[in-house]
Structures are given as C-alpha cells and as structure tokens.
Amino acid sequence: ILSKQIVVLPGDGIGPEVCREAVRVLRAVADRFGHEFHFDYHLMGACAIDATGSPLPELTLDACHQADAVLLGAIGDPKYDHDPAAPVRPEQGLLRLRKELGLYANIRPVTAYDQLLEHSPLKADRIQDTDMLIFRELTGGVYFGEKGRSADGNSAYDNCTYSRAEIERITHRAFRAAETRRHHLTLVDKANVLETSRLWRETVQQLAPQYPSVALDYLFVDNAAMQIILNPRQFDVILTENMFGDIISDEASVIAGSLGMLPSASVGDAVALFEPIHGSYPQAKGKGIANPIATILSAAMLLDHFGLPEEADTVRAAVQHALNQQVVTPELNPATRYTTEQVGSFIAYAV
Amino acid sequence: ILSKQIVVLPGDGIGPEVCREAVRVLRAVADRFGHEFHFDYHLMGACAIDATGSPLPELTLDACHQADAVLLGAIGDPKYDHDPAAPVRPEQGLLRLRKELGLYANIRPVTAYDQLLEHSPLKADRIQDTDMLIFRELTGGVYFGEKGRSADGNSAYDNCTYSRAEIERITHRAFRAAETRRHHLTLVDKANVLETSRLWRETVQQLAPQYPSVALDYLFVDNAAMQIILNPRQFDVILTENMFGDIISDEASVIAGSLGMLPSASVGDAVALFEPIHGSYPQAKGKGIANPIATILSAAMLLDHFGLPEEADTVRAAVQHALNQQVVTPELNPATRYTTEQVGSFIAYAV
Numbered sequence: 001i002l003s004k005q006i007v008v009l010p011g012d013g014i015g016p017e018v019c020r021e022a023v024r025v026l027r028a029v030a031d032r033f034g035h036e037f038h039f040d041y042h043l044m045g046a047c048a049i050d051a052t053g054s055p056l057p058e059l060t061l062d063a064c065h066q067a068d069a070v071l072l073g074a075i076g077d078p079k080y081d082h083d084p085a086a087p088v089r090p091e092q093g094l095l096r097l098r099k100e101l102g103l104y105a106n107i108r109p110v111t112a113y114d115q116l117l118e119h120s121p122l123k124a125d126r127i128q129d130t131d132m133l134i135f136r137e138l139t140g141g142v143y144f145g146e147k148g149r150s151a152d153g154n155s156a157y158d159n160c161t162y163s164r165a166e167i168e169r170i171t172h173r174a175f176r177a178a179e180t181r182r183h184h185l186t187l188v189d190k191a192n193v194l195e196t197s198r199l200w201r202e203t204v205q206q207l208a209p210q211y212p213s214v215a216l217d218y219l220f221v222d223n224a225a226m227q228i229i230l231n232p233r234q235f236d237v238i239l240t241e242n243m244f245g246d247i248i249s250d251e252a253s254v255i256a257g258s259l260g261m262l263p264s265a266s267v268g269d270a271v272a273l274f275e276p277i278h279g280s281y282p283q284a285k286g287k288g289i290a291n292p293i294a295t296i297l298s299a300a301m302l303l304d305h306f307g308l309p310e311e312a313d314t315v316r317a318a319v320q321h322a323l324n325q326q327v328v329t330p331e332l333n334p335a336t337r338y339t340t341e342q343v344g345s346f347i348a349y350a351v
Numbered sequence: 352i353l354s355k356q357i358v359v360l361p362g363d364g365i366g367p368e369v370c371r372e373a374v375r376v377l378r379a380v381a382d383r384f385g386h387e388f389h390f391d392y393h394l395m396g397a398c399a400i401d402a403t404g405s406p407l408p409e410l411t412l413d414a415c416h417q418a419d420a421v422l423l424g425a426i427g428d429p430k431y432d433h434d435p436a437a438p439v440r441p442e443q444g445l446l447r448l449r450k451e452l453g454l455y456a457n458i459r460p461v462t463a464y465d466q467l468l469e470h471s472p473l474k475a476d477r478i479q480d481t482d483m484l485i486f487r488e489l490t491g492g493v494y495f496g497e498k499g500r501s502a503d504g505n506s507a508y509d510n511c512t513y514s515r516a517e518i519e520r521i522t523h524r525a526f527r528a529a530e531t532r533r534h535h536l537t538l539v540d541k542a543n544v545l546e547t548s549r550l551w552r553e554t555v556q557q558l559a560p561q562y563p564s565v566a567l568d569y570l571f572v573d574n575a576a577m578q579i580i581l582n583p584r585q586f587d588v589i590l591t592e593n594m595f596g597d598i599i600s601d602e603a604s605v606i607a608g609s610l611g612m613l614p615s616a617s618v619g620d621a622v623a624l625f626e627p628i629h630g631s632y633p634q635a636k637g638k639g640i641a642n643p644i645a646t647i648l649s650a651a652m653l654l655d656h657f658g659l660p661e662e663a664d665t666v667r668a669a670v671q672h673a674l675n676q677q678v679v680t681p682e683l684n685p686a687t688r689y690t691t692e693q694v695g696s697f698i699a700y701a702v
C-alpha cells in the first residue's frame with residue numbers, strides 16, 4: 001500500500017473544474033489499487049492574489065515543498081491580463097513556483113489520437129501515429145535572466161543565460177527518455193545566431209557518447225517550427241531551451257486535435273508538478289464545457305512518476321475508452337453534450 | 352522611362368538558379384514597360400568566404416549602398432553548417448548586411464494559393480483565402496545584442512534589447528500597411544514575461560491613436576504559434592520582434608503549400624533588399640528543380656518598391672498563370688517535370 005500526499009492547486013477559470021475530475025480519477029485509482037492519496041488544496045494565481053495579495057502565498061509554497069507531487073489546474077484572469085506591466089500578476093506565481101521547486105524540465109507528450117484526427121487543422125495522413133515528447137528547459141534562459149529598463153525608460157532589455165550544468169541535467173533526462181522510446185533526440189536551437197545555443201549544442205554533443213544507442217540531430221528553431229507541421233512523425237524526443245520550448249510545444253499541440261487533450265509534467269530534483277498545457281479559459285468557467293482529459297492525463301503522468309506504470313496505463317486506457325465511446329466535451333463532439341463532470345465520472349468509472 | 356541599378360547577390364546553393372529566373376522576369380518587365388534595369392552581380396555568403404575570406408566583402412557592401420535595390424538568392428553551405436561556432440560563417444554576412452543597410456523591417460506576405468491548397472499540410476478549408484502580412488523587426492533584439500561566454504567558458508549569454516525608437520519606426524510601417532488592407536494589426540509578443548515585450552506593447556499602444564481606422568490586438572507568441580495554424584484567416588497584419596518573427600514567419604510558410612512560393616522584402620530608410628524566404632537548399636543545387644517563384648515574387652515586391660504597381664501586378668498575374676497551367680517545379684507537380692528555367696521562362700514570357 002502506497003501513501004502519498006498530493007497538493008492540488010486548482011487555480012483560476014476552468015482550473016477548479018478540471019482538477020476536480022482528475023482528483024476523481026486519482027481517487028478511483030487509489031480505491032482500485034489499494035493506495036492512499038491525500039489531497040491538500042491551496043491557492044495560487046489570480047485567486048491567490050485576490051485572497052492574499054500574492055500569486056504564490058508562502059503557505060502554498062511550503063505545502064508544495066512537503067508534498068509528494070503537485071497537481072495544478074490553470075492560472076490567469078483577464079483582469080490581470082490587460083496590463084502586463086501590473087505590479088502583481090498570476091504568472092509570477094507560476095514562474096516563482098517553477099524556480100522554487102527546481103522544476104527544470106517540462107515534459108510534454110504530443111500524440112495524434114486516431115479518434116480525433118478529424119479535429120486537427122492538419123491533414124490526417126500527415127499526423128497519424130505522431131508520438132513525440134518535448135523536453136523544455138523551465139527554470140533558465142530569458143525567463144529568469146536580468147531584465148529592466150534604461151534610466152530614461154526608453155529602452156528595455158532581457159538577458160538570456162545558460163550554464164553547462166543547467167543544460168546537462170535536462171539533457172541527461174532527454175537522452176534517457178529517448179533510450180526508452182525510438183532512440184532519436186533532436187536538439188532545437190538557434191546556434192547560427194545565439195551564443196547560448198552554441199553552448200547547448202556543445203554540451204549536448206559532449207554528452208552524446210554516453211548514450212550510444214540514441215541518434216542525435218539538430219534543427220534551427222525556425223526550421224523546427226515548420227517541420228513540426230510539415231512532418232511531425234519525424235520527431236521522437238525534442239530537447240530545447242525555455243522560450244523556444246514555450247513556442248514550439250504550444251504549436252505542436254495542434255496535432256492532438258484539441259488543447260484540452262495535452263498533459264505535462266515538470267520535474268526536477270525534488271517534488272514534481274503536473275498540469276494540463278491549456279490556460280484558465282475564463283470564458284468557459286462554470287459552464288461545464290471544459291475538457292478534463294488534459295488534467296486527467298497529467299494525473300496519469302503523476303502516477304508514472306510515483307512508480308505506478310500499471311495504474312497510469314489504466315488511466316490512459318480509460319481515456320481511450322471515453323474517446324472510443326465519444327464521451328467527450330462539446331469541442332470534440334457538439335452533438336453529445338457531455339459535461340466536464342460526466343466525462344470525468346465516465347473515465348473514473350472505467351478505471 | 353525609369354532607370355534603376357539593381358545589385359544581385361546570387362549567393363549559394365540554388366541561389367544563382369532562382370536569381371537567374373527573377374532577373375529574366377525583371378528584364379521582360381523592363382522590355383514591356385520601357386524601363387532600364389542595370390544588374391550588377393556581387394558575392395555574398397559561402398561563395399564570398401571561399402573567394403575572399405569574408406562572407407560580405409566591402410566591394411559587395413559598397414555596391415549595395417549605391418544601388419536602388421538588392422536582389423538576393425540564398426546563402427549557406429553545409430560545410431559551414433556543421434560548426435556553428437566556426438569563426439567565419441555565411442550568416443554573418445547576411446546579418447551584417449541587414450545592419451549596415453539599416454533594413455529594420457522584414458515584410459513577408461503569406462497567401463494560400465487556391466491552386467496549391469492540396470499541397471499544404473493544413474486542411475484546405477482552414478487556410479483557403481488566408482492573406483496575412485508579417486512585419487518582423489530585423490536589426491535589433493537578441494540577434495544584435497551583446498553575447499558571449501563567462502571567463503571559464505561554462506556559461507553563455509545573449510542579451511536582447513529594444514529602444515522605443517526601434518519599435519516606433521517599424522510600427523508606423525505596419526500600421527500604414529494595415530490601413531491599405533483589412534485594418535487589423537496584431538502585435539505578437541511575450542509581455543507576460545519579457546520587459547522588451549512590455550516596451551513593445553506600450554510603444555505600439557501609444558502610436559495606435561494615430562491610426563484610428565486600424566483595430567489593434569495582442570497575442571502572446573506561444574498562443575500565436577497555435578493560432579497561425581488553427582485559424583490563419585483571423586490575421587491581417589502581424590507585427591513582431593526579430594526572433595519571434597523568424598520563428599512564426601517560417602511556421603506560417605506551411606500555409607502556402609511550398610517554401611518555394613514565399614517572397615520577402617527588407618526595408619529601411621535607404622536601399623531595400625528582396626529575397627525568397629527559403630534557404631540555399633544545397634541538395635538541389637544544379638538539378639534544375641528549385642522553384643523560382645519565391646524569388647520572382649520577391650522581384651514583384653521590388654517593383655512595388657520602385658513605385659511600379661502595374662508592373663508588379665503583371666508579374667503576379669504571370670505567376671498565377673503558371674500555377675493555373677501547372678507550369679511548376681516538381682515539388683508542386685512531380686508529373687510535369689518542368690525545370691527552374693522553364694518555369695522562369697514561362698513566367699517571363701507571360702509578362
């Protein structure tokens with residue numbers, strides 16, 4: 001019997017609704033497999049600003065540090081969006097959480113589901129059988145570099161830095177993942193222009209001999225942005241820095257047919273965090289139309305992380321069953337009108 | 352009678368072949384409309400390194416400064432690609448040329464051609480009638496910021512800076528373009544993370560009242576990378592900084608059905624430069640399979656720039672005629688086997 005403490009950060013918008021269904025599924029897993037999962041709810045994002053003035057209250061951060069895993073819904077509220085220069089914003093909480101928890105690797109699987117091929121803007125024959133895993137560096141680069149304005153306010157700067165050590169730790173993870181998959185790793189960079197990219201290339205090249213079974217290649221980010229659409233099946237594991245990863249992983253999400261299908265894991269040396277890649281989708285809040293599958297699949301990644309692959313596969317099979325039975329939210333099938341809760345309950349029941 | 356001096360930089364790989372056809376078309380325009388175009392050929396890129404040691408010889412730079420326009424083929428050779436840290440690389444010539452000529456705005460139209468819808472990886476009904484114009488800032492940002500290594504070589508940095516003046520000059524151009532089109536301008540940035548993006552947003556917002564007929568909106572770059580694929584018709588004019596523009600304009604090229612269809616113009620306060628967005632495609636060199644249309648459409652943009660809209664429209668009509676008659680290179684129709692030269696001659700003849 002496994003006993004685990006999971007901190008849940010429902011966040012804003014549809015975050016609480018999708019988290020509720022993922023927790024429902026995790027409870028079903030605990031019941032069926034005889035584990036004990038304890039769920040501990042905390043504030044982060046706009047709701048935390050409203051309640052405490054801070055997007056990441058210390059109480060929340062402490063709880064995350066002590067947890068075995070963190071499940072996050074989504075953060076963000078339009079009232080903070082209109083002024084990106086506002087002194088306190090929900091995103092700051094997320095960025096600080098990543099940094100404080102040392103979540104240096106964001107892992108996003110991108111899969112073309114057979115049942116959803118018609119929903120993608122891409123032609124079915126181009127994307128069928130796509131199965132890629134994107135490793136995005138998450139605690140370095142331009143996101144966390146020095147930034148500011150000149151004294152007169154008329155110019156601004158953002159500094160991007162990377163150290164060999166920062167590159168090495170995520171690179172080892174990406175190579176190891178490739179070893180368990182199709183043995184192909186692609187580094188996406190802009191080494192023809194950026195010094196940080198040249199350091200990435202150098203460092204990754206130096207580690208490659210430790211993984212002789214993995215074929216390593218390189219793609220400039222502009223070309224990668226094309227190739228991901230032209231021929232996504234060519235990719236197995238993609239490794240890239242923070243900002244490029246933000247852009248190309250969101251771009252690649254179009255392959256899945258719905259943003260509501262894409263999970264992610266953020267891992268480091270201690271506690272790991274799991275969240276759907278979609279945002280807080282404020283327009284859908286409270287309407288019961290949010291797709292909970294991205295969060296449920298994030299919970300499956302959490303189970304993998306706990307060393308419970310059978311449990312994780314059971315959740316993924318239950319999701320496949322829901323897709324097969326067309327028990328899906330309206331963006332995937334406007335005719336059937338299943339709610340967020342109905343989809344979540346169906347999947348939990350199938351576990 | 353108009354007399355103009357055009358510097359041609361054929362460059363590397365397929366560059367000379369596609370330039371030859373664009374020059375053929377420009378000569379046909381000169382004949383038909385009674386202008387005088389003088390073509391002056393110079394070295395840039397890998398061929399210039401081979402011949403002179405420098406990717407941008409002073410002779411070439413001087414000629415460009417004195418020209419009325421520059422037509423560029425493509426640069427880059429695999430022998431310089433494998434080592435992005437090599438002391439001299441073809442790209443350095445291109446970056447220096449942009450900076451020296453003050454080419455601060457790179458303008459890329461992205462069009463879905465009805466004849467080529469089936470060639471795009473995107474579903475035809477998603478892209479049909481797409482017509483967007485991307486303004487990419489080209490002489491600032493992380494491309495030209497300070498870059499380097501720490502003393503021990505174990506960390507690298509790239510600095511991104513923008514001044515209000517740099518943002519304003521391209522913003523005015525983008526607003527003016529929107530005024531002549533569908534009156535919609537989208538600024539793509541990452542203002543929730545970057546200080547430079549916040550300066551972009553502030554500056555663009557401040558200029559907006561000067562263009563009351565244009566609707567201005569904002570998109571974070573990760574979301575833009577999705578929206579360009581999900582619903583490209585929503586865009587009219589897109590404005591963005593150098594690195595984001597590099598990525599999203601290459602991404603958007605998938606809409607056209609072939610990289611070989613996409614032209615660009617780079618403009619500033621003095622001489623302007625016109626080039627296809629594709630690279631030097633070394634594998635195709637000398638085979639007669641390179642599509643010359645991107646370069647021919649770049650020549651049409653050059654004619655617009657000379658204040659010759661009728662001539663430019665004539666070239667675009669001739670290209671449409673070639674598409675209608677399926678006189679295209681093999682990537683667009685493997686059956687017909689037209690060569691680069693046959694496609695160029697057909698279009699020149701149709702002018």
Ligand SMILES: CC(C)[C@H](C(=O)O)[C@@H](O)C(=O)O
Pocket residue numbers: 091094095246543544573
């Ligand atoms: C909200 C934002 C700061 C964040 C990021 O850019 O990392 C988001 O886009 C993501 O990818 O998780």
Ligand SMILES: CC(C)[C@H](C(=O)O)[C@@H](O)C(=O)O
Pocket residue numbers: 192193222442445446597
């Ligand atoms: C070759 C490279 C330096 C260049 C760039 O990144 O600007 C190219 O990708 C382009 O878009 O013209």
